[in-house]
Amino acid sequence: MKKSIFVVFSLIITATMLLTACGASPTTAPATVAPATEAPTAVPPTATTAPVKITIWHQWDGAYLDAITKVFNQYMTDHPNVTIDLSKPNDVTASLKVAIPAGQGPDILAWTNDQIGSNAIAGNIVPLDDQGITQDFLTSTYEPAAVNGVVWQGKIWALPESQEAIALVYNKDLVTADYLPTDPMNFTDLTAKAEKFYADKHIPLLCNQGFKGGDAYHIAPVFFGFGVKQYVDDQGNVTVNTPEALNAMTWLLDIKTKGHLLQDADDAACRTAFESGKVGMDWTGPWAIADFDKANVNYGIVPMGKPFVGIKALMLTKNAVDRGNAAVALDIIKYYTNAQNEIAVALANKTIPANSAALKDPGVQALSTLAGFGASANLGVPMANTPYANAQWGPVGDAVGAIWSGKQKPADALAAAQKAIEDAVAQMK
Amino acid sequence: MAQVRGWRKVLTVLAFISPTLIGILIFSIYPILFNTYISFTNRNQFHPNPDCAVGLTGLLEPTCWAVFKKHAVTGLGTPFRLQTPLFGNYASLMGTFFTAPALLSVLKVAVCFIPLIVAGFINRRYSRELERPISAGTVNLIAVILGAIIFFGLSGLSAFNSILASSDFFTVFLRTILFVVVCIPLFFIFGMGLALLLNVKDLPGKTFFRVVLIVPWAASNVSIMMSLVFRFFFSETGTLNQLLHILNVQPVIFLNSSLWTFFIIVLANVWYSYPFFMVTILGALQSIPAELYEAAEVDGANWGQKLTRITMPLLRPAVVPLIVLSAIGAGGFQMFGTAWAINQGGPSQGAGVPGGTDLVMTYAYKQVFQTNAYGRMGAFAVIIFIMLFIATIASLRVSRVTKGAYE
Numbered sequence: 116m117k118k119s120i121f122v123v124f125s126l127i128i129t130a131t132m133l134l135t136a137c138g139a140s141p142t143t144a145p146a147t148v149a150p151a152t153e154a155p156t157a158v159p160p161t162a163t164t165a166p167v168k169i170t171i172w173h174q175w176d177g178a179y180l181d182a183i184t185k186v187f188n189q190y191m192t193d194h195p196n197v198t199i200d201l202s203k204p205n206d207v208t209a210s211l212k213v214a215i216p217a218g219q220g221p222d223i224l225a226w227t228n229d230q231i232g233s234n235a236i237a238g239n240i241v242p243l244d245d246q247g248i249t250q251d252f253l254t255s256t257y258e259p260a261a262v263n264g265v266v267w268q269g270k271i272w273a274l275p276e277s278q279e280a281i282a283l284v285y286n287k288d289l290v291t292a293d294y295l296p297t298d299p300m301n302f303t304d305l306t307a308k309a310e311k312f313y314a315d316k317h318i319p320l321l322c323n324q325g326f327k328g329g330d331a332y333h334i335a336p337v338f339f340g341f342g343v344k345q346y347v348d349d350q351g352n353v354t355v356n357t358p359e360a361l362n363a364m365t366w367l368l369d370i371k372t373k374g375h376l377l378q379d380a381d382d383a384a385c386r387t388a389f390e391s392g393k394v395g396m397d398w399t400g401p402w403a404i405a406d407f408d409k410a411n412v413n414y415g416i417v418p419m420g421k422p423f424v425g426i427k428a429l430m431l432t433k434n435a436v437d438r439g440n441a442a443v444a445l446d447i448i449k450y451y452t453n454a455q456n457e458i459a460v461a462l463a464n465k466t467i468p469a470n471s472a473a474l475k476d477p478g479v480q481a482l483s484t485l486a487g488f489g490a491s492a493n494l495g496v497p498m499a500n501t502p503y504a505n506a507q508w509g510p511v512g513d514a515v516g517a518i519w520s521g522k523q524k525p526a527d528a529l530a531a532a533q534k535a536i537e538d539a540v541a542q543m544k
Numbered sequence: 545m546a547q548v549r550g551w552r553k554v555l556t557v558l559a560f561i562s563p564t565l566i567g568i569l570i571f572s573i574y575p576i577l578f579n580t581y582i583s584f585t586n587r588n589q590f591h592p593n594p595d596c597a598v599g600l601t602g603l604l605e606p607t608c609w610a611v612f613k614k615h616a617v618t619g620l621g622t623p624f625r626l627q628t629p630l631f632g633n634y635a636s637l638m639g640t641f642f643t644a645p646a647l648l649s650v651l652k653v654a655v656c657f658i659p660l661i662v663a664g665f666i667n668r669r670y671s672r673e674l675e676r677p678i679s680a681g682t683v684n685l686i687a688v689i690l691g692a693i694i695f696f697g698l699s700g701l702s703a704f705n706s707i708l709a710s711s712d713f714f715t716v717f718l719r720t721i722l723f724v725v726v727c728i729p730l731f732f733i734f735g736m737g738l739a740l741l742l743n744v745k746d747l748p749g750k751t752f753f754r755v756v757l758i759v760p761w762a763a764s765n766v767s768i769m770m771s772l773v774f775r776f777f778f779s780e781t782g783t784l785n786q787l788l789h790i791l792n793v794q795p796v797i798f799l800n801s802s803l804w805t806f807f808i809i810v811l812a813n814v815w816y817s818y819p820f821f822m823v824t825i826l827g828a829l830q831s832i833p834a835e836l837y838e839a840a841e842v843d844g845a846n847w848g849q850k851l852t853r854i855t856m857p858l859l860r861p862a863v864v865p866l867i868v869l870s871a872i873g874a875g876g877f878q879m880f881g882t883a884w885a886i887n888q889g890g891p892s893q894g895a896g897v898p899g900g901t902d903l904v905m906t907y908a909y910k911q912v913f914q915t916n917a918y919g920r921m922g923a924f925a926v927i928i929f930i931m932l933f934i935a936t937i938a939s940l941r942v943s944r945v946t947k948g949a950y951e
Contacts, residue, residue: 118556125559129566216607216616233916237592238619268620328892378797379780388781433617502589509910513899516892520800523894535896542917543590
């Protein structure tokens with residue numbers, strides 16, 4: 116009798132396990148999926164009085180998030196039936212892969228434009244052309260670089276929010292006018308100034324975490340400034356082993372010796388050296404400005420070369436369309452990226468808006484960061500949407516590392532990088 | 545009647561173990577099977593979605609099951625399919641290793657070890673005799689000299705280099721083996737030395753030292769972050785170079801040299817791992833009866849003889865499994881966190897070749913996350929699984945062959 120009770124009990128446990136496995140997927144989904152919930156109804160989007168919940172997955176950080184949350188709170192006040200839920204997952208690629216096919220993904224994805232290609236191919240996001248966004252609307256509202264960044268294969272995939280690019284952030288107390296480069300494309304002048312600076316002050320003029328290798332993003336202004344168009348283009352053609360690239364790397368070795376640059380400086384080392392006055396300039400982006408403000412450095416910003424321009428953008432997901440939330444979600448995206456809200460966010464976070472009207476606003480124009488980073492972004496090359504671009508980071512970083520440490524000659528290293536990227540692209544096809 | 549009772553017994557047993565069995569099937573066996581299947585396809589960023597019409601895909605892929613099919617995504621990419629040479633992913637990982645020249649080189653290097661194997665046999669044959677014509681040491685010496693002669697005669701160095709050049713995977717694999725071979729003895733020496741010290745009777749401050757010496761073990765849980773401290777210590781503007789600056793010596797760029805970076809990784813790894821060895825050996829030491837040592841002292845044994853003839857054999861049952869587990873675990877063959885934090889796989893040797901201190905796991909990480917190539921990732925995992933499986937089987941045999949002094 117007792118034995119059969121035990122048998123029945125264990126059978127019940129087994130049945131429970133089976134049922135939970137076959138039931139709703141959240142219990143078996145990996146822990147990285149953010150707690151997103153579905154909208155309660157599938158009411159047609161034109162009925163604005165029905166309650167709607169919109170989930171946004173984003174990558175906005177700490178202090179930036181405050182100003183951005185204010186915008187969404189205002190929208191909720193204006194539209195009482197809409198609830199906006201912001202969440203920041205840890206591993207967005209993996210989370211999307213699991214959540215979207217299960218119908219548990221977000222409605223809006225706020226990310227960078229270089230993620231558009233892979234998400235479009237996977238089917239996670241939908242083109243905005245089908246939702247009524249036209250090319251005319253884009254070009255009339257947003258900056259040309261931002262527009263280029265969100266269009267891929269002839270379709271519009273996102274609305275741009277802000278642009279970012281790296282530039283030379285210099286210490287005004289150390290680097291006076293005669294040490295500043297005057298022409299962003301004149302690299303010989305930069306070497307001469309670096310030599311002079313070291314002779315006078317015995318510290319290196321500049322620090323760039325991409326020089327020692329392993330960071331194709333930070334070395335990009337040098338490559339593109341010397342005339343390389345892109346590492347990999349939309350069709351998968353690789354242009355890394357070109358005469359322009361060779362000139363760029365020869366310059367790099369030249370300024371390394373003449374400018375007595377730090378040989379092994381990563382992001383933290385460059386930033387610390389800049390803040391403690393051991394280096395005249397840090398070649399970095401808007402994300403470092405908050406630290407420099409805290410360290411009370413009297414900084415100025417000047418563009419150099421042609422950096423990568425990363426465009427933060429908001430995409431519409433397939434789940435939003437399935438749930439019938441597409442119109443509301445798109446309205447929220449347009450609201451967030453309109454001139455008035457972009458101005459508010461730009462002033463609070465010191466970022467560079469993609470909205471043309473916001474960029475022209477006098478308050479934004481007066482931002483200390485705008486002149487330098489904005490000018491740099493205007494010169495820059497947008498980060499590619501195509502997933503082929505994923506193949507460029509490793510080989511370019513490795514090649515620069517081998518060149519910088521002297522392990523390989525520039526010509527050999529660039530040829531090896533070209534071959535490696537071509538192999539990777541061929542495997543992707 | 546007996547048969548019915550047999551069936552009931554089987555059913556009862558099944559009912560009790562079925563929750564665990566189902567758990568293992570769902571969470572271990574199924575992912576392994578799925579992963580192995582994917583390793584034969586070209587699934588990557590461009591072919592992320594399945595073609596549910598293909599038999600096995602429809603069976604194994606979750607988004608093809610009726611339950612999930614409702615929300616299945618179809619993007620701009622083409623569905624993934626099986627590779628045309630079915631072993632395509634494996635072949636690209638192995639490079640040109642399984643071609644005639646590379647295999648010939650392997651044969652050449654293997655031939656150099658034959659004298660040592662023969663010497664081992666000879667020693668084992670003569671070890672049971674009371675008198676032997678030639679001593680064990682001389683036999684080993686002759687074997688080493690013969691091996692060296694064969695090595696240079698067959699130009700073994702160029703053969704070795706051609707093995708390394710034939711396949712990146714094997715370069716990385718051999719480097720990881722070297723890493724394990726260097727680390728494990730250091731773990732043992734440090735662990736054993738400290739355990740012997742802590743085992744001394746009436747040691748002043750014993751409790752304090754026991755606590756302090758265990759601290760690195762706690763740090764190993766956040767080994768990636770702690771390894772950044774090691775990295776800072778050796779970086780160009782780090783502690784060591786600042787000390788050298790005070791002594792008016794030019795800064796040494798440690799992280800630009802493969803050898804120094806390897807040394808730093810070994811140092812950090814030894815720091816995290818010796819407490820585990822120390823604690824286990826300490827426990828085992830305290831289980832050795834003191835009478836054995838007293839008897840040895842009466843017989844006139846000195847400290848060295850006590851160590852090698854009494855302590856080591858009695859420690860073997862505790863230490864051998866420990867060594868085996870460390871070697872194939874996260875502190876040995878599967879080392880990732882420390883190696884990555886210190887220099888992301890070492891000073892770059894150029895594009896398309898592994899870095900200076902790329903171990904198996906850091907190499908796999910770089911390969912996979914550059915191109916999101918799930919198929920290749922699967923092939924890598926299967927190859928590592930096979931190697932670790934062989935290593936585990938071999939280690940089990942070694943443990944059984946080794947007997948404690950009581951058996």
